[in-house]
Amino acid sequence: MSLVRVQNFSISLDGYGTGAGQSADAHFGHAGDRLHQWMFATRYWAAGGSGGVDDAFVRRFDDGIGAEIMGAGKFGHPGWHEDPDWKGAWGPNPPFHTPVFVLTHHPRESIEMEGGTTFHFLDAPPAEALATARQAAGDRDIRLGGGPTMIRDFLAAGLVDHLHVVVVPIVLGRGVRLWDGLEGVEKDYRVEATSSPSAVTHLTFTR
Amino acid sequence: MSLVRVQNFSISLDGYGTGAGQSADAHFGHAGDRLHQWMFATRYWAAGGSGGVDDAFVRRFDDGIGAEIMGAGKFGHPGWHEDPDWKGAWGPNPPFHTPVFVLTHHPRESIEMEGGTTFHFLDAPPAEALATARQAAGDRDIRLGGGPTMIRDFLAAGLVDHLHVVVVPIVLGRGVRLWDGLEGVEKDYRVEATSSPSAVTHLTFTR
Numbered sequence: 001m002s003l004v005r006v007q008n009f010s011i012s013l014d015g016y017g018t019g020a021g022q023s024a025d026a027h028f029g030h031a032g033d034r035l036h037q038w039m040f041a042t043r044y045w046a047a048g049g050s051g052g053v054d055d056a057f058v059r060r061f062d063d064g065i066g067a068e069i070m071g072a073g074k075f076g077h078p079g080w081h082e083d084p085d086w087k088g089a090w091g092p093n094p095p096f097h098t099p100v101f102v103l104t105h106h107p108r109e110s111i112e113m114e115g116g117t118t119f120h121f122l123d124a125p126p127a128e129a130l131a132t133a134r135q136a137a138g139d140r141d142i143r144l145g146g147g148p149t150m151i152r153d154f155l156a157a158g159l160v161d162h163l164h165v166v167v168v169p170i171v172l173g174r175g176v177r178l179w180d181g182l183e184g185v186e187k188d189y190r191v192e193a194t195s196s197p198s199a200v201t202h203l204t205f206t207r
Numbered sequence: 208m209s210l211v212r213v214q215n216f217s218i219s220l221d222g223y224g225t226g227a228g229q230s231a232d233a234h235f236g237h238a239g240d241r242l243h244q245w246m247f248a249t250r251y252w253a254a255g256g257s258g259g260v261d262d263a264f265v266r267r268f269d270d271g272i273g274a275e276i277m278g279a280g281k282f283g284h285p286g287w288h289e290d291p292d293w294k295g296a297w298g299p300n301p302p303f304h305t306p307v308f309v310l311t312h313h314p315r316e317s318i319e320m321e322g323g324t325t326f327h328f329l330d331a332p333p334a335e336a337l338a339t340a341r342q343a344a345g346d347r348d349i350r351l352g353g354g355p356t357m358i359r360d361f362l363a364a365g366l367v368d369h370l371h372v373v374v375v376p377i378v379l380g381r382g383v384r385l386w387d388g389l390e391g392v393e394k395d396y397r398v399e400a401t402s403s404p405s406a407v408t409h410l411t412f413t414r
């Protein structure tokens with residue numbers, strides 16, 4: 001059976017997966033790009049980047065993935081559903097190249113983009129959204145794309161098979177936390193920690 | 208000049224330095240001993256333990272230390288100040304072997320223990336307590352012993368030179384958090400992360 005995976009989900013030391021004050025100009029709020037600089041420094045992202053452990057992890061992003069599920073807050077800044085022309089923040093050829101299921105209380109018609117990405121919109125709880133995504137993914141895995149709220153909801157529902165979290169050594173102080181309400185979540189997993197020379201730590205939860 | 212150091216301060220993935228529900232029988236509340244099992248597995252702690260990276264870090268506990276400052280919540284469970292015979296939870300020969308300054312709103316007479324530990328009681332803000340501890344420590348360093356609230360207060364006051372935090376891969380969900388109110392604290396430090404085969408990650412903040 002295919003797995004439900006979270007890849008490269010970055011959080012601060014105090015557990016925030018996004019900062020406060022998200023807007024069209026600040027997709028991660030006051031965090032800016034600080035949660036993702038480790039990723040931009042990899043060879044996967046840019047020529048001349050590092051080919052070390054960060055690069056090895058980041059390449060699992062699309063390896064064997066047949067569909068993504070993302071939260072409304074990842075698809076756009078607050079209020080995007082009032083803009084009928086909003087197609088996400090990734091330009092005409094988004095980096096997903098599979099069906100992407102956007103969880104929203106404001107569903108709309110599917111949007112076919114270049115490069116194999118099609119955005120579908122679902123008003124559904126985690127298990128139901130997952131069943132739909134599984135059908136689209138065939139025997140490939142499902143990636144949970146974030147943000148923190150949707151990953152937390154899927155973890156609380158026991159639906160996550162592989163969780164890769166990247167702890168970045170900054171204290172954000174404000175935003176949306178990943179771990180809230182998940183007391184004891186580690187009990188169902190084998191947990192590994194791998195620190196990188198970039199100072200981030202890769203945590204993997206597998207079952 | 209001597210340094211102000213935090214050594215072996217363990218927190219959960221969600222940042223809790225102690226659990227909820229502290230009592231005489233549960234010094235760390237519902238966390239039990241889960242935040243410190245990595246330490247008990249070292250050779251420093253018990254014969255036959257591991258001599259790896261956890262052991263190397265844990266031995267810095269008393270290396271070059273001339274005094275400790277601890278919070279009231281470390282000296283005893285809530286209400287200890289109403290017990291005139293309370294001398295801490297470490298028996299007649301506590302593991303400090305230096306002067307220890309307990310921050311409390313209920314100061315009492317100093318208590319001389321076996322093995323070189325003397326408990327002094329101070330009702331003082333961080334900078335003032337530190338000045339007193341420095342006099343006792345001579346040219347040796349001052350250890351901040353915790354709990355999370357006092358370490359947070361000293362960090363907020365800019366008084367910490369070396370912070371060693373051990374991130375344990377459990378989600379506690381409840382208790383007292385270390386990082387609250389410390390947005391951007393990393394900016395004044397060089398931060399390193401070192402993961403251990405035991406699955407904990409050692410974070411060092413040095414300046």
